[in-house]
Amino acid sequence: MNQIIVNEWHPLVLILLVLIVGFVVYLIYRMGNPFFKETKYKREPFLSGNTSPEKSQSVHIGGSNLYWGFTQALKRYFKPLVGAHTGLVNDYLYWLIITMAIVMVVLYFV
């Protein structure tokens, strides 16, 4: 019995997809600058004509530094919080018990 199974992986579909994506990539490639020629300084960043520093000099701002200004501005708030995160379950339980005790005292008087 002939039947067409929809929503199932098929090698021909994958090949067709590769061909379509390849064609789109080729079209985008064709839109590029036809005059481009690779030369010595072409790909360097423009720093007013100066040489670009080596990557090892840590001039590259990584993804971890994305919130640098934010954490720097709230440093006084973050520092004790980071210090409180010791990673010991006992410490966390002490915090829980202390907080619960404070809450219970407050509720008793309210």
Place this chain on the structure above:
Amino acid sequence: MKLSKTFDKALWVFHVNSGSCNACDIEIVASITPRYDVERFGIKLVGTPRHADVLLFTGPVIKKTKERVLRIYEQTPEPKVVMVIGNCASTTGVYYDSYAIEGPIDTLLPEEANLIYVNGCPVRPENIINGVKEAWLYLEKLRGDEG
């Protein structure tokens, strides 16, 4: 060489002082002031050679700026035109026998560079505008659209 249609709209210009006495630089600034106002033609000074169609070089190339001049020339995307502004940039002028001079700009750039000379000491803003017009015509010619 086939140029893109974007050259019909506006020429963006990047200015490089390769060792000038500043007189030509002041005249370039004068040409963008309201009296001459080249921005009405779409000619605009930009802050990076990556955005530029035309490079303006003023002054002779000195030993300290040679590498920088070459680097900026290469970092400008093709197609590009180099405008050699002032007598010093084209011949080294009064500084011809200085110990610090590397040479006029056209001796340092590659053979295929498209150069337009604007002479004067210093150049007049009218002359700079005329030079940009010549650059425009030259680029149109490169595009094969002389009409």
